[in-house]
Amino acid sequence: MRRGLFILTLSAAFLSLACGLIAAPKPTPTSTGTQPSTPTSTVTPQPQPMVTPTEPPTADWQRYETEKFEIWLPRTWERFPLEREALESMADMWEATNPRVAEYIDLFLQAGLDEQIDFWAMDTESTRFVSNVNILSLPMLLSPASYVTSMSSELEGTGATIISTADYLEINGLATGRIDYRMPMELPGSGMMGAMGVQYAVSGDSNTYVLTFTTAGEQINEMAPIFEMSANSFRVFER
Numbered sequence: 001m002r003r004g005l006f007i008l009t010l011s012a013a014f015l016s017l018a019c020g021l022i023a024a025p026k027p028t029p030t031s032t033g034t035q036p037s038t039p040t041s042t043v044t045p046q047p048q049p050m051v052t053p054t055e056p057p058t059a060d061w062q063r064y065e066t067e068k069f070e071i072w073l074p075r076t077w078e079r080f081p082l083e084r085e086a087l088e089s090m091a092d093m094w095e096a097t098n099p100r101v102a103e104y105i106d107l108f109l110q111a112g113l114d115e116q117i118d119f120w121a122m123d124t125e126s127t128r129f130v131s132n133v134n135i136l137s138l139p140m141l142l143s144p145a146s147y148v149t150s151m152s153s154e155l156e157g158t159g160a161t162i163i164s165t166a167d168y169l170e171i172n173g174l175a176t177g178r179i180d181y182r183m184p185m186e187l188p189g190s191g192m193m194g195a196m197g198v199q200y201a202v203s204g205d206s207n208t209y210v211l212t213f214t215t216a217g218e219q220i221n222e223m224a225p226i227f228e229m230s231a232n233s234f235r236v237f238e239r
Contacts, residue, residue: 072233144177
């Protein structure tokens with residue numbers, strides 16, 4: 001579990017900063033249908049629960065789907081690729097214009113986060129700091145209480161300040177923990193700033209899904225309702 005939490009802490013530290021600096025490509029359209037189970041001739045098929053696409057929180061939101069989960073985000077948010085080759089190309093591109101950006105991409109790759117993170121999206125209309133979300137699926141079950149206790153300690157070890165915690169929440173029927181925290185960051189050309197993070201741990205049947213939303217401190221009042229609506233739209237397909 002310590003390795004999983006360490007990866008999680010790295011994602012909070014590196015991803016939050018990288019998201020605030022890198023422009024995102026257009027998202028790839030995803031299917032909105034569901035996959036029925038396929039019965040066999042030798043086994044009596046058991047009824048499988050169907051995951052029905054959720055309604056958008058508002059008319060200006062769009063749905064993203066992976067093989068594991070779905071989530072809704074405002075239409076100004078766009079999905080960011082996680083392929084190593086694409087990130088390496090971006091690092092090369094930024095090396096000539098802003099070596100600090102290339103440095104953060106390199107750290108991201110060295111930490112192996114491109115192989116750990118399942119989803120990464122950002123608000124492309126943000127200016128100084130790009131509000132963003134990343135999602136990891138950890139192959140372990142963590143109770144909300146153990147998540148909040150362990151991860152709060154891990155975050156504090158990176159210099160973050162814990163604002164509030166909750167270990168009794170529920171998202172679409174799944175037990176959920178939440179941590180709100182402040183993390184100091186230095187942006188190239190902008191100096192030190194306080195980034196605000198809101199992290200949810202959603203307990204599925206066999207995985208723990210961690211959603212990390214990040215924005216600048218001065219934007220948190222505007223972004224907090226968006227983070228909460230997006231988190232509440234999260235659904236997993238493993239049931």
